[in-house]
Amino acid sequence: MLALRFIQLSKLAAVGSLVALSAFGLPANADRVVAAEIHGGVHPSPAVILQVLKAFDNPEGAIFSADGNHVFVSNSAEAGALSDGFGWVEGAGYISKLEVKANGELSMVTKRLITGITAPLGMGILPVATKKFPAGTIFLCTGSAPLIDSDGQAVKNRGRMRSKLLAFNEAGEVLGEIDTGQGSVFEQINGSPIILINALGFDTDGNVYVTDSAIGGDQFDPPFEGKGGLWMIPHSALDALADERAPSDPPVFVEIPGNPDGVEVSPTDGKIYVNTVGAFAGLTDPANGGVYALSKEDIANNNLGQMIDGDMGALDGLDFTAGGVMLNAQIRGDIPGKITVNCKGELATTLVL
Numbered sequence: 123m124l125a126l127r128f129i130q131l132s133k134l135a136a137v138g139s140l141v142a143l144s145a146f147g148l149p150a151n152a153d154r155v156v157a158a159e160i161h162g163g164v165h166p167s168p169a170v171i172l173q174v175l176k177a178f179d180n181p182e183g184a185i186f187s188a189d190g191n192h193v194f195v196s197n198s199a200e201a202g203a204l205s206d207g208f209g210w211v212e213g214a215g216y217i218s219k220l221e222v223k224a225n226g227e228l229s230m231v232t233k234r235l236i237t238g239i240t241a242p243l244g245m246g247i248l249p250v251a252t253k254k255f256p257a258g259t260i261f262l263c264t265g266s267a268p269l270i271d272s273d274g275q276a277v278k279n280r281g282r283m284r285s286k287l288l289a290f291n292e293a294g295e296v297l298g299e300i301d302t303g304q305g306s307v308f309e310q311i312n313g314s315p316i317i318l319i320n321a322l323g324f325d326t327d328g329n330v331y332v333t334d335s336a337i338g339g340d341q342f343d344p345p346f347e348g349k350g351g352l353w354m355i356p357h358s359a360l361d362a363l364a365d366e367r368a369p370s371d372p373p374v375f376v377e378i379p380g381n382p383d384g385v386e387v388s389p390t391d392g393k394i395y396v397n398t399v400g401a402f403a404g405l406t407d408p409a410n411g412g413v414y415a416l417s418k419e420d421i422a423n424n425n426l427g428q429m430i431d432g433d434m435g436a437l438d439g440l441d442f443t444a445g446g447v448m449l450n451a452q453i454r455g456d457i458p459g460k461i462t463v464n465c466k467g468e469l470a471t472t473l474v475l
Contacts, residue, residue, distance in 0.1 A: 173227050178218060183321075183439075185245045186222070187292050188258035193220045193228055194235075194292075196242035196262060201270060209270035209338075210241035212277060217242060217262070219294070235294040240284075241266040244321030244384075244439075248289075250328030254361040255289055255297055261330065262288045263319040265303065267338025267346075278343045280304065285319040287332070289364070298364040300355075302332075307363065308353065312375050314339075317348035321440070323386040323394070325418075328357035331394050333382040337403050351377040352385065352396055354421045376421050378414060380407030384440030384450065390466070393417055393427075395440060397450050402436030411435040413450065413464070431470055434462050 180200040186193055199214035217236040220228040243263040251257040265285040269277045277283070287300040302308045302316040309315045318335040325331070332353040339346030352375070359369030380398030387394050393415045400407030411434035416427030436454035443449070448464040462470035 175220075175228060175230075177230060177233065179214075179216070181218075182242065183244045183262075185247065185260070187260075188247050188249075191222055192231065192292060193222060194218070194245060194260060195220065196245060196264075198241055198243060201274060209268040209276060209341075210266065212240050212269055212271050212282065213238050214272070215239045215242040215264070217290075217294070219292075232294070236290060236296070239264050239288065240269065242288075243319070244333075246322040246324050246330065248328060248330075248360075249324055249326060250357060252328070252357065252361045254364055256291070259289050259291060259297060261322060261324075262290065263322055263332065264288050266316075266318045266320070268318075268341055269338065276341045278341065280342045280344075280346070283315070283317075283342065283346070285316045287319070287322070287330075300360070300363045301366070307368065308373060308375075311373060312349055314346055314348045316353070317346055320383050321385045325387045325392065325394070328360075329418075330355045330357075330360070331385050331387065333378075333385045333396060335381045335383050335399060337381060337405070349375075349377055350379070350381045350400075351375055352382060352394070352416065352421070354394075354418075374421055376416065376424055376426065378426065380409050380412060381405055382414075383438050386440050386442055386448075388415075388446055388448070389442055389444060390446030394421070395430075395442075395448060397434075397437035397440045399436045399438060399453070402438075402454050407436075409433070411437045411452065411454070413437070413440070413448070431464060434470055437462075 179197040181195045182198040183196040195218040197216045199211045200208055201211050216234045219232045219235045221231050245260055245262050248255055248259040267283050284303045286302050289297045302319055304315050316334040317339040318337045320333045320335045322330055322332045336348030336350035339348045354374045356371040358371050362369035381400035382396045383399035384397045396414045398407050398409055398412050401411055409432040412429050412432035414427050415430050420427040435452040437450045438453045439451040441449050450462045452460050461473040464470050
């Protein structure tokens with residue numbers, strides 16, 4: 123088994139590549155690419171790159187199935203130079219399914235398991251079943267701005283921006299979806315649909331936490347005025363939202379400065395960790411690539427929570443090891459692609475790729 127789950131690495135490695143990492147189990151002098159910096163005396167051995175796969179179209183998210191036997195990759199079909207503006211090609215995204223072999227490496231099972239989707243980004247695994255969705259259902263962020271058509275032109279029509287959470291099983295069967303776009307409960311609560319539904323994470327009770335990076339709304343006519351922040355969707359609300367009913371426990375929103383991007387729940391302290399990407403888009407980010415830790419009480423009381431680290435560039439994917447080590451992907455173009463590593467009680471060190 124790999125030591126680390128996959129995190130969003132589309133902008134860290136070469137375009138179209140997926141990088142698999144391991145944090146232990148190999149000697150320091152193994153015939154692998156060894157990361158340059160680690161916390162001395164903390165990690166039992168250096169992180170290494172086990173495998174690089176080049177069969178994707180701007181892979182944005184990657185996640186293990188609930189049983190660990192498969193990995194699902196979201197191909198975001200991004201077009202345009204990151205430094206000059208970009209967009210996701212409408213309807214060109216897809217999900218790939220890979221098998222985890224006995225030696226921990228991956229092999230392709232189905233390159234295009236689900237097709238015809240726009241901007242498939244972050245994913246999460248539902249840990250607690252609802253009446254509609256069994257445990258192990260994969261939830262996907264999709265349908266976001268910035269959005270371009272097949273000719274490379276920016277889409278102006280507001281009605282074509284349909285952000286949502288798409289739920290599917292390991293066979294690729296779509297089980298339902300939760301609308302987060304125009305006319306949704308989310309717009310009713312916040313005054314704006316979710317513009318860039320970027321990443322999600324579940325807690326052990328099955329509540330889901332979703333980031334809106336709120337980038338790209340200005341391309342539409344008239345523009346959307348989004349608010350960057352974190353949504354908490356109660357587990358009890360998932361079925362109602364998927365059936366287009368008003369839930370008894372509605373979603374809750376907390377505004378976060380700096381355009382939040384990655385989100386995950388810590389397996390050790392149960393807090394919800396969110397990073398910021400604003401520097402990537404030239405937007406104001408007070409933390410200059412920071413990480414916030416929010417408790418459930420913070421979210422319920424509309425508190426920002428604690429900023430635990432900052433000045434890390436433009437952060438994208440966020441994930442944890444089973445032991446609670448936090449990983450963040452840095453994507454700002456004038457800084458080398460890297461993963462930052464935060465051990466408990468420590469500021470970030472760097473794994474340069």
